[in-house]
Amino acid sequence: MAFELTKEYIDQIKVALESGEKAGILSEVNELHPADIAEVFDNISIEEGRSLYPFLNPEIASDVLIEMDEDVRESFLASLDPEEIAKSFIENMDSDDAADMLQELPDRKKDDVISKIVDSEQASDIVDLLHYPEDSAGGLMAKELIKVNVGWSIMKCVREMRKQAEDIQNVYTIYVIDDREKLVGTLSLKRLLLAPTDSKVKDLFYQEVLSVKAYEKSEEVAAIMEKYDLVALPVVDELDRLIGRITIDDIVDVIKEEADKDYQMASGISESVDSGDSVRVLTRARLPWLLVGLLGGILGALVISQYEGQLEIHPEMALFIPLIAAMGGNVGVQSSAIIVQGLANNSLGFDSLFARLGKEFLVALLNGIVCSVLILGYTLVFEDSINLAAAVSVALILVIVFAGLFGTFVPLMLDKYKIDPALATGPFITTMNDIVGLFIYFGIGHLMYNLF
Amino acid sequence: MAFELTKEYIDQIKVALESGEKAGILSEVNELHPADIAEVFDNISIEEGRSLYPFLNPEIASDVLIEMDEDVRESFLASLDPEEIAKSFIENMDSDDAADMLQELPDRKKDDVISKIVDSEQASDIVDLLHYPEDSAGGLMAKELIKVNVGWSIMKCVREMRKQAEDIQNVYTIYVIDDREKLVGTLSLKRLLLAPTDSKVKDLFYQEVLSVKAYEKSEEVAAIMEKYDLVALPVVDELDRLIGRITIDDIVDVIKEEADKDYQMASGISESVDSGDSVRVLTRARLPWLLVGLLGGILGALVISQYEGQLEIHPEMALFIPLIAAMGGNVGVQSSAIIVQGLANNSLGFDSLFARLGKEFLVALLNGIVCSVLILGYTLVFEDSINLAAAVSVALILVIVFAGLFGTFVPLMLDKYKIDPALATGPFITTMNDIVGLFIYFGIGHLMYNLF
Numbered sequence: 001m002a003f004e005l006t007k008e009y010i011d012q013i014k015v016a017l018e019s020g021e022k023a024g025i026l027s028e029v030n031e032l033h034p035a036d037i038a039e040v041f042d043n044i045s046i047e048e049g050r051s052l053y054p055f056l057n058p059e060i061a062s063d064v065l066i067e068m069d070e071d072v073r074e075s076f077l078a079s080l081d082p083e084e085i086a087k088s089f090i091e092n093m094d095s096d097d098a099a100d101m102l103q104e105l106p107d108r109k110k111d112d113v114i115s116k117i118v119d120s121e122q123a124s125d126i127v128d129l130l131h132y133p134e135d136s137a138g139g140l141m142a143k144e145l146i147k148v149n150v151g152w153s154i155m156k157c158v159r160e161m162r163k164q165a166e167d168i169q170n171v172y173t174i175y176v177i178d179d180r181e182k183l184v185g186t187l188s189l190k191r192l193l194l195a196p197t198d199s200k201v202k203d204l205f206y207q208e209v210l211s212v213k214a215y216e217k218s219e220e221v222a223a224i225m226e227k228y229d230l231v232a233l234p235v236v237d238e239l240d241r242l243i244g245r246i247t248i249d250d251i252v253d254v255i256k257e258e259a260d261k262d263y264q265m266a267s268g269i270s271e272s273v274d275s276g277d278s279v280r281v282l283t284r285a286r287l288p289w290l291l292v293g294l295l296g297g298i299l300g301a302l303v304i305s306q307y308e309g310q311l312e313i314h315p316e317m318a319l320f321i322p323l324i325a326a327m328g329g330n331v332g333v334q335s336s337a338i339i340v341q342g343l344a345n346n347s348l349g350f351d352s353l354f355a356r357l358g359k360e361f362l363v364a365l366l367n368g369i370v371c372s373v374l375i376l377g378y379t380l381v382f383e384d385s386i387n388l389a390a391a392v393s394v395a396l397i398l399v400i401v402f403a404g405l406f407g408t409f410v411p412l413m414l415d416k417y418k419i420d421p422a423l424a425t426g427p428f429i430t431t432m433n434d435i436v437g438l439f440i441y442f443g444i445g446h447l448m449y450n451l452f
Numbered sequence: 453m454a455f456e457l458t459k460e461y462i463d464q465i466k467v468a469l470e471s472g473e474k475a476g477i478l479s480e481v482n483e484l485h486p487a488d489i490a491e492v493f494d495n496i497s498i499e500e501g502r503s504l505y506p507f508l509n510p511e512i513a514s515d516v517l518i519e520m521d522e523d524v525r526e527s528f529l530a531s532l533d534p535e536e537i538a539k540s541f542i543e544n545m546d547s548d549d550a551a552d553m554l555q556e557l558p559d560r561k562k563d564d565v566i567s568k569i570v571d572s573e574q575a576s577d578i579v580d581l582l583h584y585p586e587d588s589a590g591g592l593m594a595k596e597l598i599k600v601n602v603g604w605s606i607m608k609c610v611r612e613m614r615k616q617a618e619d620i621q622n623v624y625t626i627y628v629i630d631d632r633e634k635l636v637g638t639l640s641l642k643r644l645l646l647a648p649t650d651s652k653v654k655d656l657f658y659q660e661v662l663s664v665k666a667y668e669k670s671e672e673v674a675a676i677m678e679k680y681d682l683v684a685l686p687v688v689d690e691l692d693r694l695i696g697r698i699t700i701d702d703i704v705d706v707i708k709e710e711a712d713k714d715y716q717m718a719s720g721i722s723e724s725v726d727s728g729d730s731v732r733v734l735t736r737a738r739l740p741w742l743l744v745g746l747l748g749g750i751l752g753a754l755v756i757s758q759y760e761g762q763l764e765i766h767p768e769m770a771l772f773i774p775l776i777a778a779m780g781g782n783v784g785v786q787s788s789a790i791i792v793q794g795l796a797n798n799s800l801g802f803d804s805l806f807a808r809l810g811k812e813f814l815v816a817l818l819n820g821i822v823c824s825v826l827i828l829g830y831t832l833v834f835e836d837s838i839n840l841a842a843a844v845s846v847a848l849i850l851v852i853v854f855a856g857l858f859g860t861f862v863p864l865m866l867d868k869y870k871i872d873p874a875l876a877t878g879p880f881i882t883t884m885n886d887i888v889g890l891f892i893y894f895g896i897g898h899l900m901y902n903l904f
Contacts, residue, residue: 007802033662035679043801069799162646189641194614210485226708227487229701231683248700249681255704256678259711260793266718267789267877268782275794276801279811283818286786290852293782294823297775298830304771311767318763318770319756322886323749325774329781330720330745330879334738337719341712342727347521349495349728350459359731366735371746378750400742425719427782434774 003036010043017044017051026055034060038067046075053088062092065101071276074104082109086116095122096142096250099129103139129244137221138214140254141235141244147175150184152201154192173232175242176205183234183242185209211236214243221246222254223346262344265422266337268293289427296431300325300438307442310449316385317445320392321438327371327396328403328437329430335360335407336425343411343421353412357405364404368397391445398444399437406433455488462495469496469503478507486515493528494521501528505540514544517553523728526556534561538568547574548594548702551581581696589673590666592706593687593696599627602636604653606644625684627694628657635686635694637661663688666695673698674706675798714796718789718877720745741879748883752777752890759894762901768837769897772844773890779823779848780855780889781882787812787859788877795863795873805864809857816856820849843897850896851889858885 016025029037029052037056041049041064049072053061065073077085090098090113102110110130117123125143132138146164148157161174174187185205195204211234212221225233225248235244261272268289273282304311304321311317339356342348351359372393379389407429411421468477481489481504489508493501493516501524505513517525529537542550542565554562562582569575577595584590598616600609613626626639637657647656663686664673677685677700687696713724720741725734756763756773763769791808794800803811824845831841859881863873 010802033680035681158645193610226704228485229487231700248683248704252678252700252704252707255707256711256797259708259715260797263711263715263718263793264789266715267785269786269789273790274797274799275790275808275811276799279814279818282790282811282815286783286815287819287822289786290779290782290819290823291826293778294775294826297772297778298827300774300778301771304774305768308767308771311763311770315760315763315767315770316757318767318773319753319760320749321770321773322752322756322777322890323746325777326745326749326752326781326883326886327742329778329882330742331738333719333878334721334741337716337721338725338727338734341715345708345712345726347726347728350462356727359727359734362731363734363738366731367739367742370739371742374743374746375750426785430781431778434778438774 003032005036005039005043010040013040013052014044014048017048026052029055030057030060034063035067037064041076042069042072046079049076050079058088059092062089065089066093066097069276070104073101077101077105082112083116085113086118090117090122091119094142094144095125095129096140098122098126100134102126102130103134132214135218136214137212137216137218137235137246138244140218140221140246140250141214142247143244145175145234145242145245147177147242148187148201150176150178150202150205154195154197154199154201154204157187157201158192173245175234175245176201177242181241183209183211183236183240209234212246213238218254219258222251222258225251226255258344262340262422265420266333266340266425268427293427293431296434299435303435303438304442307446310442310446314385314388314445314449316383316388317391317442320441323375323392324395324399324437324441325434328399328433331364331367331400331403332407332429332433333425335364335404336411336429339408339411340421340425343415356412357408360404360408361401364401365397368400371400372397387449391441391448394448395441395444398440399433402436402440403433406436455484457488457491457495462492465492465504466496466500469500478504481507482509482512486512487519489516490519494524498527498531502531510540511544514541517541518545518549521728522556525553529553529557534564535568537565538570542569542574543571546594546596547577547581548592550574550578552586554578554582555586584666587670588666589664589668589670589687589698590696592670592673592698592702593666594699595696597627597686597694597697599629599694600639600653602628602630602654602657606647606649606651606653606656609639609653610644625697627686627697628653629694633693635661635663635688635692661686664698665690670706671710674703674710677703678707710796714792714874717872717874718785718792720879745879745883748886751887755887755890755894759898762894762898766837766840766897766901768835768840769843769894772893775827775844776847776851776889776893777886780851780885783816783819783852783855784859784881784885785877787816787856788863788881791860791863792873792877795867808864809860812856812860813853816853820852823852824849839900843893843900846900847893847896850892851885854888854892855885858888
């Protein structure tokens with residue numbers, strides 16, 4: 001079944017490369033799936049990769065390149081000259097993969113590589129694709145597809161398809177166009193299989209076909225393919241002419257990236273990074289939110305300093321500062337996460353802001369009451385001061401309710417003004433709730449000590 | 453293009469249902485895509501749904517049911533009797549969808565529905581599928597597929613495929629089996645299209661085919677399909693006999709669910725919930741982590757109470773408690789998120805624990821130095837006490853480094869012992885770092901005030 005890459009295997013490859021042996025493990029690499037070979041490249045040095053790639057069959061080499069980790073591919077391509085890239089890799093690639101790969105090269109090198117592509121039709125397809133932004137339907141689509149004219153007979157259709165199919169790895173759908181190249185429908189392979197040979201395309205095709213415009217955002221495309229369970233989606237230009245198709249495997253990557261991005265945002269990481277990135281990149285991705293937290297901490301210190309007199313008289317109030325801050329932060333993260341996820345999955349429905357806040361108020365109040373009763377019990381038993389017990393438990397319930405409402409409100413507002421609501425999760429909401437929580441705690445404390 | 457559901461449209465439907473009008477908008481609903489009709493059901497009451505569904509065409513009704521929100525479907529099915537469910541919905545469903553839906557019914561009702569299924573072959577397929585755990589390859593697969601014998605001619609092959617294809621919505625791959633039903637390869641539609649009619653299956657088929665065993669975990673299946681960019685994956689039993697196939701649209705759901713689960717875990721939500729769930733469900737999902745936070749807060753109070761004497765003399769130390777706690781929490785969440793995501797994406801490579809901690813040490817140290825210098829500057833300018841400035845800045849750098857290492861170590865250890873590493877994110881790591889951070893802060897403070 002699926003291949004499991006081991007450290008031992010990598011070590012064997014390294015030894016074989018170093019000893020310069022030609023047969024054996026190095027040529028056997030070709031028997032692995034390209035995705036597995038790519039993993040091997042991810043785990044050896046660029047120089048080792050350069051010595052390994054000549055052992056790969058040409059069709060396999062280009063698939064391997066596509067599957068490599070982005071950072072590894074970047075360094076690997078930087079070590080090759082433009083002609084090598086065009087000859088060894090681009091020639092066997094689908095237009096969309098080639099365009100994606102070229103997108104990652106520096107502008108100068110990109111042009112050099114394109115000028116070395118032998119197949120002029122492929123070169124022009126790739127140049128076309130490079131015009132579209134990476135995160136648009138045009139940037140995701142491939143030009144390779146099977147299209148038949150609505151006026152054709154099934155015989156002609158099959159003949160033409162045979163010609164077209166030679167360049168295409170997987171045939172998912174046959175697109176039907178009219179004389180002006182306008183997409184008018186699809187013909188399923190199943191229908192074609194079941195059709196009598198004397199029928200015509202126009203009697204067999206489905207007229208209903210979902211398509212997207214080339215400038216549509218990739219998240220939008222992902223949402224459509226996910227919602228309608230599509231395996232392939234045709235892309236049209238402003239005049240509804242068929243110009244390409246997007247397949248689900250590219251969309252799986254978009255979906256993963258979207259989810260990863262929200263997760264990283266919630267964890268206070270500002271760029272898309274992974275553990276393989278350099279110390280510099282990782283530091284840069286993490287510092288911004290830490291500085292937000294630092295600023296929040298300083299503001300927190302300012303809030304507490306307003307009550308320094310009170311703290312001198314009642315130093316025991318300091319004990320529950322972390323509790324109040326942590327609970328406000330946790331509740332805020334929870335409530336904002338539920339909203340952010342609902343927005344991302346488009347599952348919020350049509351409840352009004354007011355209804356949503358009302359519901360969150362109930363949830364937060366219930367959680368607040370439970371936590372507040374527990375902390376009241378604890379403080380009454382283990383702390384001497386009834387004032388403190390009252391202050392902590394009353395403040396806690398207020399902090400939880402406030403944090404819940406705030407965590408619900410902020411992402412909804414951000415979304416309304418077209419700002420990514422995921423910004424509201426993680427360190428931002430935690431920091432805000434820390435500060436407000438301290439205000440509430442010391443304000444209530446002041447009241448409680450003066451009341452009783 | 454894609455349909456956008458509006459509140460106005462929902463209101464029109466509701467009015468039409470109430471007035472009992474038969475024509476117009478209600479029968480036009482059939483022109484929408486089933487996924488869109490399902491969204492309508494998600495936004496009207498169960499009673500309204502019951503009055504709406506008789507307007508749907510039978511084939512559409514079952515697709516709509518599959519696309520509904522799980523909670524809505526559950527309540528909707530609860531309102532129907534077993535015979536209605538079997539006749540109106542199950543009859544037009546693929547076996548995998550039918551099994552998934554039945555899985556959600558109470559045991560008694562499930563059996564009643566199965567006994568009402570007319571097509572005995574479908575009933576037996578469904579019963580077969582119900583034996584597999586929901587989160588296994590068997591639970592994801594459908595029985596409907598196209599298989600041909602390796603000994604057949606292409607003519608026989610096409611004839612048999614025509615028969616089989618009638619029951620199947622989309623044909624992705626043709627599976628090739630031997631006389632013992634063992635999966636031996638695949639035949640691509642493209643090859644079939646290009647083949648001369650007198651060729652034989654055994655001359656045309658690919659012998660290499662990835663498959664999974666029925667008991668394989670669904671995350672494992674998702675990882676394989678994602679890695680190898682597969683649209684469909686065959687499932688075999690212990691004797692390698694072909695028993696079903698999994699398609700990528702089911703896997704997209706698994707991928708989404710996995711990502712959502714990690715995100716919720718990081719946000720301190722213990723069950724899979726969405727904003728549409730009841731107040732009771734939402735409260736239950738959020739309370740456990742809040743209680744962890746509460747316990748952490750109490751432990752924090754105990755730590756501070758050890759230093760209450762010091763606080764009485766230097767109440768200004770209280771000012772920076774929230775800063776220390778927040779920074780420890782933030783760094784811990786960042787570093788654990790990077791590891792958890794690396795584990796989920798299988799992109800951690802073969803670095804040793806020691807190398808990983810070394811790298812995290814550098815990242816945390818760099819971030820720590822920047823934050824520490826900033827807070828040193830601030831405290832020197834705005835606070836009177838040099839001891840406080842020294843205590844805060846030294847403690848901050850130590851807390852950041854500790855939190856970074858701890859956040860890296862814990863998920864790696866959990867993973868090693870086969871516990872979900874996502875447990876280490878969110879409130880747990882924040883709470884732990886709060887407590888340790890306070891120890892460090894007051895310990896260093898004690899030192900600094902006694903040193904100078």
